[in-house]
Amino acid sequence: MADIDIGLLVDFHKHATRQGPGSARETQKAIELLGISSQIPLKIADIGCGSGSQTMTLAQNITGTIVAVDLFPEFLELLEIKAKEQKLHAKITTKACSMESLPFADNEFDIIWSEGAIYIMGFEAGIQAWKRFLKPKGFLVVSEISWLTQQRPKEVEEYWMKEYPQIDTIANKTRQLEQHGYIPTAHFVMPEYCWLENYYGPIQARIPDFLTRHNHSQSAQAHVAIELEEIRIYQTYKEYYSYVFYISQKR
Numbered sequence: 001m002a003d004i005d006i007g008l009l010v011d012f013h014k015h016a017t018r019q020g021p022g023s024a025r026e027t028q029k030a031i032e033l034l035g036i037s038s039q040i041p042l043k044i045a046d047i048g049c050g051s052g053s054q055t056m057t058l059a060q061n062i063t064g065t066i067v068a069v070d071l072f073p074e075f076l077e078l079l080e081i082k083a084k085e086q087k088l089h090a091k092i093t094t095k096a097c098s099m100e101s102l103p104f105a106d107n108e109f110d111i112i113w114s115e116g117a118i119y120i121m122g123f124e125a126g127i128q129a130w131k132r133f134l135k136p137k138g139f140l141v142v143s144e145i146s147w148l149t150q151q152r153p154k155e156v157e158e159y160w161m162k163e164y165p166q167i168d169t170i171a172n173k174t175r176q177l178e179q180h181g182y183i184p185t186a187h188f189v190m191p192e193y194c195w196l197e198n199y200y201g202p203i204q205a206r207i208p209d210f211l212t213r214h215n216h217s218q219s220a221q222a223h224v225a226i227e228l229e230e231i232r233i234y235q236t237y238k239e240y241y242s243y244v245f246y247i248s249q250k251r
């Protein structure tokens with residue numbers, strides 16, 4: 001695989017409403033599964049928030065405050081604009097920093113939320129590192145790429161072992177949560193429309209403009225080829241993997 005040009009990656013994804021598969025409906029479903037009272041103000045961290053599509057849903061549905069964290073200030077600027085437009089900015093603050101060195105205190109949060117991002121540091125490292133920031137009985141909600149079957153065709157197995165060797169079955173991801181001091185309370189598989197309509201469709205629509213902006217440079221074309229290959233793999237093998245939402249509680 002060609003080396004990833006981070007500047008191009010950010011440019012490609014910042015012109016989007018979301019930077020990973022998902023939907024407001026699935027975020028809301030995960031919120032409902034927490035079973036929390038909407039009256040008590042909670043403190044929430046949204047890690048790897050991107051331009052904040054799930055941040056807005058959290059702010060609309062949960063009483064309390066949200067710290068939205070992303071490595072790239074470009075995404076946080078877009079999030080802040082969106083928050084102001086939706087009059088949610090009083091509930092949201094942003095922090096540009098890495099998920100691997102979060103500047104938070106022990107037991108600071110009632111909820112740690114992270115959609116389509118924990119893979120960046122790796123699921124197991126992430127659930128271990130973030131646990132101390134949660135209050136006892138606090139909730140961890142993450143979406144993580146997972147196998148849906150015990151066996152799968154060689155091509156998809158090889159693709160994901162190269163892209164993200166920590167991909168694993170739901171049973172194994174759940175076991176890791178248990179092993180690292182969480183009680184898994186629920187999980188659900190992200191439906192197809194979250195990938196195709198909400199993520200890959202808009203990606204395909206953005207490609208011509210992206211290539212024009214970068215004068216069809218070799219690295220821009222290489223980036224597009226990576227995106228198209230990911231889409232092809234999903235379209236061919238979507239019955240074998242998906243993002244899965246894992247909801248668990250710190251013991």
Ligand code: SAH
Nearest residue numbers: 018019020048049050070071098099115116
């Ligand atoms: N939650 C958003 C974005 C998911 S994409 C959504 O579902 O739409 C992953 C996000 O993680 C991107 O916004 C990317 O900028 C961010 N990211 C990448 N490396 C990071 C790091 N080391 N620390 C924090 N965020 C990071």
